[in-house]
Amino acid sequence: xxxxxxxxxxRAELIFSIKCFVAAMLAMFxxxxxxxxxxxxxxxxxxxxxxxxxxxxxxxxxxxxLGTLLGSAAALxxxxxxxxxxxxxxxxxxxxxxxCLYFSLQDRxxxxxxxxxxxxxxxxxxxxxxxxxQTMFDTAIARVEEIGLGILAATVVHSIVLPTGxxxxxxxxxxxxxxxxxxxxxxxxxxxxxxxxxxxxxxxxGRVAADITQLRLLSTHIPFDTTHLRxxxxxxxxxxxxxxxxxxxxxAVEDRLQALRQAEGSLAPDVTAVMAKVAQWLQxxxxxxxxxxxxxxxxxxxxxxxxxxxxRSSWSRALRLSLAERLDELVDGWCACVALRREVDDxxxxxxxxxxxxxxxxDGALHRDVGMALLSSLAAVVAICICAAFxxxxxxxxxxxAVMMAAVFCSFFATMDDPVPAIHGFLKxxxxxxxxxxxxxxxxxxxxxxFGMLVVVCAPVFVLLGCFVARPTTMMxxxxxLFGVASALALHDTANADLVSFTNSxxxxxxxxxxxxxxxxxxxxxxxxxSARRIQRATWRExxxxxxxxxxxVKADAYAVRMLDRISLLAPRVAAAGGTVDGVSADALRDxxxxxxxxxxxxxxxxxxxxxxxxxMRDLERLFRERMVSHVVANPSSLxxxxxxxxQAALGAEGHASPxxxxxxxxxxxxxxxxYPDAPPVRPAVAVPEGGAP
Numbered sequence: 271x272x273x274x275x276x277x278x279x280x281r282a283e284l285i286f287s288i289k290c291f292v293a294a295m296l297a298m299f300x301x302x303x304x305x306x307x308x309x310x311x312x313x314x315x316x317x318x319x320x321x322x323x324x325x326x327x328x329x330x331x332x333x334x335x336l337g338t339l340l341g342s343a344a345a346l347x348x349x350x351x352x353x354x355x356x357x358x359x360x361x362x363x364x365x366x367x368x369x370c371l372y373f374s375l376q377d378r379x380x381x382x383x384x385x386x387x388x389x390x391x392x393x394x395x396x397x398x399x400x401x402x403x404q405t406m407f408d409t410a411i412a413r414v415e416e417i418g419l420g421i422l423a424a425t426v427v428h429s430i431v432l433p434t435g436x437x438x439x440x441x442x443x444x445x446x447x448x449x450x451x452x453x454x455x456x457x458x459x460x461x462x463x464x465x466x467x468x469x470x471x472x473x474x475x476g477r478v479a480a481d482i483t484q485l486r487l488l489s490t491h492i493p494f495d496t497t498h499l500r501x502x503x504x505x506x507x508x509x510x511x512x513x514x515x516x517x518x519x520x521x522a523v524e525d526r527l528q529a530l531r532q533a534e535g536s537l538a539p540d541v542t543a544v545m546a547k548v549a550q551w552l553q554x555x556x557x558x559x560x561x562x563x564x565x566x567x568x569x570x571x572x573x574x575x576x577x578x579x580x581x582r583s584s585w586s587r588a589l590r591l592s593l594a595e596r597l598d599e600l601v602d603g604w605c606a607c608v609a610l611r612r613e614v615d616d617x618x619x620x621x622x623x624x625x626x627x628x629x630x631x632x633d634g635a636l637h638r639d640v641g642m643a644l645l646s647s648l649a650a651v652v653a654i655c656i657c658a659a660f661x662x663x664x665x666x667x668x669x670x671x672a673v674m675m676a677a678v679f680c681s682f683f684a685t686m687d688d689p690v691p692a693i694h695g696f697l698k699x700x701x702x703x704x705x706x707x708x709x710x711x712x713x714x715x716x717x718x719x720x721f722g723m724l725v726v727v728c729a730p731v732f733v734l735l736g737c738f739v740a741r742p743t744t745m746m747x748x749x750x751x752l753f754g755v756a757s758a759l760a761l762h763d764t765a766n767a768d769l770v771s772f773t774n775s776x777x778x779x780x781x782x783x784x785x786x787x788x789x790x791x792x793x794x795x796x797x798x799x800x801s802a803r804r805i806q807r808a809t810w811r812e813x814x815x816x817x818x819x820x821x822x823x824v825k826a827d828a829y830a831v832r833m834l835d836r837i838s839l840l841a842p843r844v845a846a847a848g849g850t851v852d853g854v855s856a857d858a859l860r861d862x863x864x865x866x867x868x869x870x871x872x873x874x875x876x877x878x879x880x881x882x883x884x885x886x887m888r889d890l891e892r893l894f895r896e897r898m899v900s901h902v903v904a905n906p907s908s909l910x911x912x913x914x915x916x917x918q919a920a921l922g923a924e925g926h927a928s929p930x931x932x933x934x935x936x937x938x939x940x941x942x943x944x945x946y947p948d949a950p951p952v953r954p955a956v957a958v959p960e961g962g963a964p
């Protein structure tokens with residue numbers, strides 16, 4: 271990007287920057303008139319909560335206020351009680367931040383900001399007040415008031431002045447997810463398109479996983495939006511869950527078609543006929559909007575229970591029954607998606623949502639990594655203790671600033687596999703802010719005598735940096751420069767705007783950031799391949815737990831959401847590692863299908879002979895436990911025999927025509943295809959002794 275293009279801002283970037291500056295000056299003015307001791311804290315807060323989307327500003331404002339209140343309360347409890355023992359106070363504040371950071375990393379939604387802020391707010395308030403604990407209450411109250419003013423100013427300006435709603439972003443992601451899922455479904459139903467678009471289909475699968483996870487995180491802000499979109503939060507989340515539950519069925523249909531082609535040489539006329547009917551129904555639904563699928567469901571049921579089924583091999587019969595089950599799931603799921611999407615449109619027009627309560631999986635279904643959260647918390651605690659020890663031993667007047675910087679930077683980048691490059695990048699641009707900060711602190715601000723002059727002096731730099739903050743490609747460079755200047759201006763709040771104080775403050779910031787980076791590098795920085803294997807191990811652990819839980823209610827939708835989240839987490843890591851990672855499945859959708867089949871087996875295992883069902887689930891649990899330890903484990907032939915025996919028993923039972931019997935056959939076919947995709951067709955049926963050993 272050349273210099274001219276770099277400074278060519280579009281209308282949205284200019285409007286966002288001007289709104290940020292207006293909110294900052296409004297907060298600064300009100301805080302000064304109220305006699306607040308640190309009005310520049312209010313100014314900085316407006317930029318911290320700023321976002322191009324008004325709903326995100328309002329939600330982040332609420333999260334920041336709650337986090338500030340919680341952190342201030344912790345500081346009020348800890349500092350007066352432990353001020354006479356600096357070592358214990360340091361340890362208590364460090365442990366508080368570590369605990370808050372742990373809970374923040376366990377919640378992968380914007381609500382995590384509450385816990386993260388509660389952790390380092392206690393450090394920001396507590397450490398500077400160590401020398402004067404009697405002023406702790408006044409400091410905490412002033413801190414809450416100043417941040418509250420900044421939050422209020424930012425919320426008012428971004429909500430009233432040309433607000434940008436979440437609608438276009440959320441609905442764009444929602445429609446793209448539905449469009450990708452529909453394209454996947456339509457191409458599966460039309461064999462020529464499926465063969466011609468194999469590469470595009472693979473891209474669609476990856477986009478569905480990434481879009482659903484991104485939409486789930488973004489939808490947290492919907493209740494705070496300024497438009498009618500806020501009334502559709504339940505329907506949007508329900509659509510997310512429905513699309514997530516469609517994914518294993520879509521992948522299973524693709525796999526069954528491939529298996530039928532391998533077993534019979536090509537797709538038989540009855541298979542192509544039922545697929546064509548599904549495609550016709552889907553096109554008619556798009557054209558006419560009529561989602562009556564009763565005729566199609568009957569055609570799918572007739573296909574699975576064809577009168578000539580006895581003339582086929584048991585494997586072909588099982589594949590057709592499994593395909594019919596998955597097609598029926600797809601039709602039901604797609605009808606629900608279309609109905610819920612219309613409900614979202616009705617809500618946008620101001621129509622009251624239905625009184626029924628939509629059941630959604632919730633954000634708790636997202637992948638969590640307890641081990642990495644503990645390591646991140648440990649790194650933060652150690653970094654704070656190192657900086658505090660140096661501060662206590664040397665008696666450095668600005669040592670508290672180093673401790674605060676270590677707390678902030680260990681928290682900000684804790685979600686990354688290796689936060690060190692980001693921390694060093696932030697440090698680099700913070701150093702770039704030093705000359706600019708020196709000009710303001712030592713030359714310009716001493717000449718300012720009223721608020722109007724302050725606005726004129728600050729406008730050029732803050733408006734320019736605000737435009738770069740609005741641009742994703744330059745945000746991570748502009749933010750540290752902006753915060754570096756703003757934190758230097760805050761020296762005027764304490765009448766320390768002199769060369770010595772400025773130099774000490776800058777050195778303390780650099781020391782704190784360096785300690786945060788070095789400590790993080792030693793304790794919790796990991797490679798993308800290590801992180802990918804850890805995510806894969808979490809999948810195998812969950813599959814083993816599901817196979818071992820016959821009486822526990824396992825929710826297939828929650829597993830689908832979690833697996834799609836893991837797929838979206840794995841994709842960039844595997845790509846960064848060169849396309850493959852040892853110990854990580856090359857086909858993550860296979861693990862997704864396995865989970866769906868294991869859940870189905872737990873639900874219908876009573877329809878199999880006791881020794882077959884129990885032995886099968888026990889062998890599956892053992893297999894997944896072994897994979898957790900050694901990563902690559904060959905699937906034992908005994909497990910394949912167990913699946914084949916169970917499948918023959920299900921096919922030979924009179925109850926295979928019942929819904930539960932068909933579900934058992936479909937799940938067993940899925941297990942065989944996912945674990946033994948290259949195995950020959952199931953052998954002819956043999957007698958299975960009722961009392962056989964498992």
